Amino acid sequence: MEKFLTVDADKCTGCRLCEQVCSVMHEGVSNPAKSRIQVVKWEQEGVYIPVICKQCEDAPCMNVCPVRAISRDPDFGFLKVDQEVCIGCRSCVGICPFGAMGYNPTTRQVFKCDLCGGDPQCVRFCEVNAVEFVPVDRVSAQKKRRGAARQSAAERQATALG
Amino acid sequence: MAEQQKVSSSESLRSTRTFGKVRCHNPSCMGRLSPSPGSKEISCPTCGMTYRLFWVTPELPRIRGPVWDVNRKLAQDTLAKKTGAPDGDSQ
Amino acid sequence: MALDRKIAYINLSTREVEIKPIPLEMRKKFIGGRGMDAYLLYNHAPEGCDPLGPENPLIVSGGLLTATCASATARTHVMAKSPLTGLLGSCNMGGFFAPELAWAGFHHLVITGKADKPVYLWIHNGDIEIRDAEYLWGKNSTDTQWAIRNELDDQEVKSMVIGQAGENLVTYACVMTGIKNAGGRTGMGCVMGSKNLKAVAVRGTMDVKIAHPKDALEHNKKFIDQITSAKVNQIQGALGTPFIWGATNCWGGVRTRNFQYNQMEYADEIEPEAIDDIATETMGPHHMTGCFGCQVHCRAQYKIQSGLYAGKYDEGPEYTSLGAFGAEPDCKSAETVLTGNHLVNQYGVDNLEIGSMIAWAMELYELGILTQKETEGIDLRFGNDEALLQMVHNICTRTGWLGNVLADGGIPAAEKIGKNSFDYLIQVKGMNNLHSDERATPGLALNIATASRGSDHLRSRPAIDLYHLPEPVLRKIYGSPVPYDGPLSSEHTEYIGKPWQVFWQENVYMAVDCLGICKYHTVFLGATLPNFEDWPEVIYYNTGLEFTPKEIWDAAERCNNLERLFNLREGLTRNDPKKGDTLNHRYFDEPCRRGAPDVIGKKIDRDKFNVMIDEFYDHHGWDKEGVPTSETLQRLGLENEPTRLL
Known part of the structure; x- marks a missing residue:
């Protein structure tokens, strides 16, 4: 079953452990600049939003790549960069609407989230479940349930007040 | 490096943990109190101190604070007994 | 590699910068962080130097x-000679600054000299630049950080800054990073201010190579599970440090009205759960935040709901803010606590010290030692919320006679106020105590009396003493990595065995400070959290360095002795009421009057206390005056200090 990474920014504590484990997992170094996931912060308001590749269906990075280095994994459905083919032109970095493509100045090639080949470390380490890995058919089902719960709570309150 | 299977003392101590209970906040009592799930108050059968409860999760109760009037009286009686004089603490 | 992070020496007078590697043998001996800082301070601070003079080195480290x-x-650890105590100055804070400093290539900065006008340091991937900070002078701690980010056009820059309190040389001014991370104790912000150094801004994108990445990752998972499975950390993650205050107040261990009581009664409005409700209402159900890479997320986020500062965002309040703006001045309003917490974060001042100073002044006012003449019309009685917050402003901006006097710190202020005001100052070595009451807990009293930076709980507090753990469990914890077969007691009101516990805790806390780990991740509040036996693997997987538990213990002991040597050199003597290992007389003379039945009537026994100190010195290999013997120095390889190897 194909799975998605979903982000619930409300739950994020802003600790950036995901960045740490991601860079260790993929590069063997601790360096958030080389992490596939990054937490964007507005510290003055206490808002933290983890940003990560959405594995788009009609993916601009894949479409723009002049040497077809980016392709979809047939088993897990994520987009991957073939490091043998990548020429480091950074076209994908420029076009990604989420800023989810990274450029590694050491290897002079681009990198992106590959879902750790099916066991995303950001999800494994996030204790508050701000990042989750869920089957495609459940993504909206979960959101529906949460939305409905809010609605029902509001209705109950309204009834009580009325 | 170090034998991986070896369990450190801090790890082995973890096995002694219990959930669903609180300990009486009277440090020399420390009686284990088992409040019924969701209850709001509990009295220590050993020392008589009485507490308001708060549930961090449905399995993890915590003492929120004393039931002030009960524990204050207990404190004043104890002080009077120990010093032989009533407490002037009335603010 | 973590081991290739460097040390930089920056002279603000000459604007010279020198960068050196840190030799491996120094790592083995002093590990890093606070321990290495202690070495640097002992070697670089001239004996008897003026804490606010250019020669006092300000040492910043991860x-x-x-x-x-x-x-x-x-x-992040910061050290210098303290302007508050004249002895060891040392503070430690969380946040995101130290990791960023490491990614920028550095583990230690030694800043000396004094800039002729306000400057800040800009450290970026191995480069260090001294930049103009005149436009930042006068700004509060957060505005300064955001202004630097805008100037450098990089929102990822992390800065360690001072607020107005540091600029105004309040002797207990903090260094700050982020919203509320404060290196609060001993006035390191004041030292920064004296150097005209407004901020240290860092940004790094350099790799920290992990020695064994796969093992490090797997082990980290196991470690985190161990840490987050501790009940104490689960509660921390829901309520933050106020939970400790709430629990302590419940049995009567919270200092109230300076030192008149040991419990704040009817404190419902500022109980941790009440603060949690406010944070939930203003920020939503997921309102906790954490430091870099930490899954405990122990700090609440909140907006002030009412009053002059309504709508302001802040983080906390911590235990100390509940003490400073709650129990100590006997103010029971959540608005006051949250506002006070916000003010100290913005001004950059130690909430613990300022709360104690104001509570002390309040007691003096009620005793008639201070009058309306000195307070310039402020009705400084206990429970006056408005007067409390006004005094925070006055101290941080050095406004009015009393504000100015209190900004100098407890002992100088007592000298200026005169009469018997000093008798009411709850200090050790010139620094005020945490808002806790140790009269019923001799082990904890020994801790604050002997802590190297003055009255302080984060140097050696055997907090688990209050859990009445069975003796075999205590033996398991306190009998490793060096064997101990002396007495141990599960009874917190006892005196026996406590010196060993305090000694052991002193080494544990030094070790975590050397490694850069937070104290909620070791045996502080939870007995099941990692200690010496658990660290060799973490160190090896991440850095490739091999340590045994005993070697970590030895390094910690070595570093603690260096701090002791520094204090002795700067004038510490055992029984000096202002610079010694002593307690305020009220600990011995006034019994506890509130709280749990067994706490009532308790006070510290002078003779037994002195025996504890003797034993404590003995465990260290110190003589009766608390001076390390030559055998001890030789055992630890400190006989030739200062050696100036770094």
Whole structure:
């Protein structure tokens, strides 16, 4: 079953452990600049939003790549960069609407989230479940349930007040 | 490096943990109190101190604070007994 | 590699910068962080130097494991000679500064000299630049940080800054990073201010290579599970440190009205759960935040709901803010606590010290030692919320006679106020105590009396003493990595065995401070959290360095002795009421009057206390005056200090 990474920014504590484990997992170094996931912060308001590749269906990075280095994994459905083919032109970095493509100045090639080949470390380490890995058919089902719960709570309150 | 299977003392101590209970906040009592799930108050059968409860999760109760009037009286009686004089603490 | 992070010497007078590697043998001996800082301070601070003079070195560091794949290694340590105590100045804070410093290539900065006008340091991937900060002078701690980010056009820049309190040389001014991370104790912000150094801004994108990345990652998972499975950390993650205040107040261990009581009664409005409700209402159900790489997320986020500062965002309040703006001045309003917490974060001042100072002044006012003449019309009685917050402003801006006097710190203020005001100052070595009451807990009293930076709980407090753990469990914890077969007691009101516990805790806390780990990740509040036996693996997987538990213990002991040597050199003597290992007379003379039945009537026994000190010195290999013997120095390889190897 194909799975998605979903982000619930409300739950994020802003600790950036995901960045740490991601860079260790993929590069063997601790360096958030080389992490596939990054937490964007507005510290003055206490808002933290983890940003990560959405594995788009009609993916601009894949479409723009002049040497077809980016392709979809047939088993897990994520987009991957073939490091043998990548020429480091950074076209994908420029076009990604989420800023989810990274450029590694050491290897002079681009990198992106590959879902750790099916066991995303950001999800494994996030204790508050701000990042989750869920089957495609459940993504909206979960959101529906949460939305409905809010609605029902509001209705109950309204009834009580009325 | 170090034998991986070896369990450190801090790890082995973890096995002694219990959930669903609180300990009486009277440090020399420390009686284990088992409040019924969701209850709001509990009295220590050993020392008589009485507490308001708060549930961090449905399995993890915590003492929120004393039931002030009960524990204050207990404190004043104890002080009077120990010093032989009533407490002037009335603010 | 974590081990290739460097040390930089920056002279603000000459604007010279020198960068050196840190030799491996120094790592083995002093590990890093606070321990290495102690070495640098002992070697670089001239004997008897003026804390506010250019020769006092300000040492900023991350720990050995900072920015590696080890959980909660975000602590920044800062050291210098303290303008508050004239002895060791040392503070430690969380946040994101130390890891960023490591990614920028550095573990230690030694800043000396004094800039002729306000400057800040800009450290970026191995480069260090001294930049103009005149436009930043006068700004509060957060505005300064955002202004630097805008100037450098990089929102990822992390800065360690001072607020107005540091500029105004309040002797207990903090260094700050982020919203509320404060290196609060001993006035390191004041030292920064004296150097005209407004901020240290860092940004790094350099790799910290992990020695064994796969093992480090797996081990980190195991470590985090161990840490987050502790009940104490689960509650921390829901309520933050106020939970400790709430629990302590419940049995009567909270200092109230300066030192008149040991419990704040009817404190419902500022109980941790009440603060949690406010944070939930203003920020939503997920309102906790954490430091870099930490899964405990122990700090609440909130908006002030009412009053002059309504709508302001802040983080906390911590235990100390509940003490400073709650129990100590006997103010029971959540608005006051949250506002006070916001003010100290913005001004950059130690909430613990300022709360104690104001509570002390309040007691003096009620005793008639201070009058309306000195307070310039402020009705400084206990429970006056408005007067409390006004005094925070006055101290941080040095406004009015009393504000100015209190900004100098407890002992100088007592000299200026005169009469018997000193008798009411709850200090050790010139620094005020945490808002806790140790009269019923001799082990904890020994801790604050002997802590190297003055009255302080984060140097050696055997907090688990209050859990009445069975003796075999205590033996398991306190009998490793060096064997101990002396007495141990599960009874917290006892005196026996406590010196060993305090000695052991002193070494544990030094070790975590050297590694850069937070104290919630070791035996502080939870007995099941990692200690010496658990660290060799973490160190090895991340850095490749091999340590045994005993070697970590030895390094910690070595570093503690260096701090002791520094204090002795700067004038510490055992029984000096202002610079010694002593307690305020009220600990011995006034019994506890509130709280749990067994706490009532308790006070510290003078003779037994002195025996504890003797024993404590003995465990260290110190003589009766608390001076390390030559055998001890030789055992630890300190006989030739200062050696100036770094």
